[in-house]
Amino acid sequence: MECPVTGIKTRFGNRVSHxxxxxxxxxxxxMQSKRxxxxxxxxYVRLRLSAQGIKMIDKIGIxxxxxxxxxxxxxx
Numbered sequence: 001m002e003c004p005v006t007g008i009k010t011r012f013g014n015r016v017s018h019x020x021x022x023x024x025x026x027x028x029x030x031m032q033s034k035r036x037x038x039x040x041x042x043x044y045v046r047l048r049l050s051a052q053g054i055k056m057i058d059k060i061g062i063x064x065x066x067x068x069x070x071x072x073x074x075x076x
Contacts, residue, residue: 001031004074005053005065036062 002009008029014022030051035044040063049057057065 001029001048003029003031003050003053004047004069005049005056008050008052038062038066 010029011027013025013027015025016022031048032051032054033046033048034054035046036057037044045062045066047053
């Protein structure tokens with residue numbers, strides 16, 4: 001999974017036991033589905049974002065976030 005707004009992807013590393021045994025593990029991003037209202041287009045758009053991406057949209061606005069996605073060539 002990858003967040004289209006922030007670019008956060010699955011990260012990999014080691015699970016380390018008390019005996020210092022190392023096995024591979026993953027950290028998945030906290031992905032959420034969220035509906036955003038677009039007043040210009042008079043419609044909702046549903047995006048699958050990370051929690052950090054939702055916070056970023058709350059800060060910069062949905063119009064600016066969609067403009068950034070279109071500039072980068074991401075389908076939203």
